[in-house]
Amino acid sequence: MDGSLYRMTETQQPAPALTATGGLLSIDLGAIARNWHHLQRLAPESEIAAVVKADAYGLGAVPVATRLQSEGCRSFFVAHLCEAQALRAHLALTTRLIVLHGPVAGAEAEFAEANITPVLNTPHQVAAYTNLARSLGRKLPAILQLDSGMTRFGLDAADLPALLPLLDAIDLQLVMSHLACADTPDHPANAMQLANFTRMRALFPGIKASLAASSGIFHGRPMQLDLVRPGAALYGLAPIAGRPNPLEPSIRLEATVMQLRHVPSGTPLGYGHTATTTRPSRLATIAIGYADGFRRALSNQGCVWHGETALPILGRVSMDSIIADATNTDLTEGDLVELIGPHRTPDDVARDSDTIGYEILTGLGTRFARRYI
Numbered sequence: 001m002d003g004s005l006y007r008m009t010e011t012q013q014p015a016p017a018l019t020a021t022g023g024l025l026s027i028d029l030g031a032i033a034r035n036w037h038h039l040q041r042l043a044p045e046s047e048i049a050a051v052v053k054a055d056a057y058g059l060g061a062v063p064v065a066t067r068l069q070s071e072g073c074r075s076f077f078v079a080h081l082c083e084a085q086a087l088r089a090h091l092a093l094t095t096r097l098i099v100l101h102g103p104v105a106g107a108e109a110e111f112a113e114a115n116i117t118p119v120l121n122t123p124h125q126v127a128a129y130t131n132l133a134r135s136l137g138r139k140l141p142a143i144l145q146l147d148s149g150m151t152r153f154g155l156d157a158a159d160l161p162a163l164l165p166l167l168d169a170i171d172l173q174l175v176m177s178h179l180a181c182a183d184t185p186d187h188p189a190n191a192m193q194l195a196n197f198t199r200m201r202a203l204f205p206g207i208k209a210s211l212a213a214s215s216g217i218f219h220g221r222p223m224q225l226d227l228v229r230p231g232a233a234l235y236g237l238a239p240i241a242g243r244p245n246p247l248e249p250s251i252r253l254e255a256t257v258m259q260l261r262h263v264p265s266g267t268p269l270g271y272g273h274t275a276t277t278t279r280p281s282r283l284a285t286i287a288i289g290y291a292d293g294f295r296r297a298l299s300n301q302g303c304v305w306h307g308e309t310a311l312p313i314l315g316r317v318s319m320d321s322i323i324a325d326a327t328n329t330d331l332t333e334g335d336l337v338e339l340i341g342p343h344r345t346p347d348d349v350a351r352d353s354d355t356i357g358y359e360i361l362t363g364l365g366t367r368f369a370r371r372y373i
């Protein structure tokens, strides 16, 4: 295979200027740092790693990781090798950069060369990586994932006896597993997974262990173990649905009012004419749409905000625009209105469009100006 053909390019393209685009995404690195410290207080005996996969859930892996490193974070998780390669040069050599998916067959040497730590999830990955370590004569750092009951990634209990003798070749830094139902604290799967993981990790005496991502941290000390792996909570998403969110919101998404018009009562608007004014109205056309991650399921759902004034969204979300009811406001062309922020969090937007805050953040498009605070 010609490796140059499909090699992923670095994704650090500069964001466009606000006047060249329809919106402004503001990312509060201070809030993300405070959320990291908040989690440290909740899990005082654990290392607080940071999950920065998918470009730090859309917020920018380089600025987020370099800020958290300066706050004291020493371990960062991504999903793919390419994400780690793009980040490696921005972090200190002693900062751990960990790839959750581990090496695709043939990519093992790229981990060793670039000082990137793989999570080994399958017997094949363990065999290939321990082989490489043996041939290099070097105890390469690695992490093992054990499947405690999510049935997604990781070694089964039955795989372990055959693999244990191979592990002498590597520097086993951590055994980890992942919870399937952590956002529902009283779900019986949580205790079941903790029990399974406790049994499996007994085969690795003296090796540190990790089970909790964001939600798991809030289950308290027994789930926290030696290292926790928050992503969502760092970015301000609610760890437990239906409970007050103790974390700070980290983003504000605003878009530009492109056009304002007065229309009589009874005016149909937008694709499909799914909304009709019920009074003489002033309508604002705003430069954001589903191509920017403002999902079409938000058609006729909820409001945009101008200061403390709520402007209901009317009609369908188009690819590049929405219409909002600006009747009785002093909105003018060129103003910015808030789509996501203190008045309507990513979790609120998710609830209104039948998804989760994770998908709202990772779905945010690239056509915004960006400001890091």
Ligand SMILES: *Cc1c(COP(=O)(O)O)cnc(C)c1O
Pocket: 051, 053, 100, 178, 212, 213, 214, 215, 229, 230, 231, 232, 233
């Ligand atoms: C994505 C991921 C995390 C982070 O999960 P959050 O719910 O965002 O905290 C942690 N561990 C693994 C294995 C993951 O895939």
